[in-house]
Amino acid sequence: MDPRFKFIRGGSFQGLSDYLEARPIRSKKRKILYPIKQPSEQIDLFNGPPKIQHPEYGLRVRSGHFYELLSQAIWGGKVKSLYQIESNSNGDLIGTEPDVSDLKKYLLREVKSMDSKGILKLNDDQIFKYFLMQTKDFFKNSPTILFDVYRYGFSGIQSKYNLKKLDDLVRDLAKNTKFMVSMPFSLIFQIYKNENTLTSRYEGPAAAPHTRFLSRGINELLAYPEQTLGKIGVYLEDYLIEKRKSPKRIYINRTCIPQFPVLLIKDVLPQEQIKLKLENEIKSDKMFSERFKILEEEYHSEQNESTCDIFEPPIPDKDIPF
DSSP: OOGGGGGGTSOTTTTOHHHHTSOBOOOSOSEEOOOOOOGGGSOOTTOOOTTOOOTHHHHHHHHHHHHHHHHHHHHOOEEOOOEEEEOSTTOOEEEEOOSEEETTTTEEEEEEEEOTTOOEEEEHHHHHHHHHHHHSOOSSSOOEEEEEEEEESOOOHHHHHTTSOHHHHHHHHHHTEEEEEEEEHHHHHHHHHSOOTTEEEEOSSSSOOEEEEOHHHHHHHHHOHHHHHHHHTOOGGGEEEEEEEOOSSOEETTEEOOOOEEEEEEESSOHHHHHHHHHHHHHTOHHHHHHHHHHHHHHHHHHHHOSSOOOOOOOOOSOOOO
16 A cells, blocks of 8 residues: 555554644634533434435534534634525526635635545535636625535444434544545536546436545545646646644544644635636536536526425445446
8 A cells, every 4th residue: 555545544644744744724713512412312313304304314414514613613704604696697596505604704615524435525506506606796706615525534424323422423523533625616616527537427316416526536635636636637736735734622522633634725816717717617618508507497497396395315425336
């Protein structure tokens, strides 16, 4: 095994001495509160809204909320603010809800988390909404949109915690966060759009259409960011790469979160220039232009025909062939 990949099965910094020796990022808050009910009330992690039947959903929401709170503690902002954005010239609105927002800085964050073997799933409808937020004039200034992608160091979350308490899950996520990669939407869009050996495409009956950034791609990005960006097919000159580590002494519900590697990838180009670049990419690509047009039409058709949401059970987030 390449020694740079020892972190996959070993400690968070194993094989990554450059991250271990890097400066820690500063956090806005040192103490995080994850609200937990009384022990007698919070045993069943699978409980969710009545319309949601798939049991794994409850765990995904709760583990996802852990990392939303962690990103909020590090960077500041508010968790879950709903925005209505205009999708076409008719004034039709689409609701979108970034995980963490700081409108004083025109900064929006989407927070993703996955287990030790998981992939980054980029749903068509979510990418479409963020594309609109990046390219349309909803804000005084073009927003900076970032995706914070976390990996935790265990798998089988459903089988491990189906009889445990929420505070068990929170404690174990705190102690087993492996790393975080923060990427701008311009890069996420290229991962979503460009076909390469590190991605796969799903358009089947089990879930909404999406592009997958495979598990090995995420690990390679942490270990070898420049080479991996080359495989994705982006211009390295468009991005600033910075290797850091998580803040010292940050706590969630009195559990200290050990430091872990943090890869920060930032845009070099100003947001207005990124906006124009993304618009031109869609205009010049017939397939993606038609896909986004269909997404817009389908969304408004569903809004008119249905008054309730239907939950789609997720397919396993693993690197599997289609």
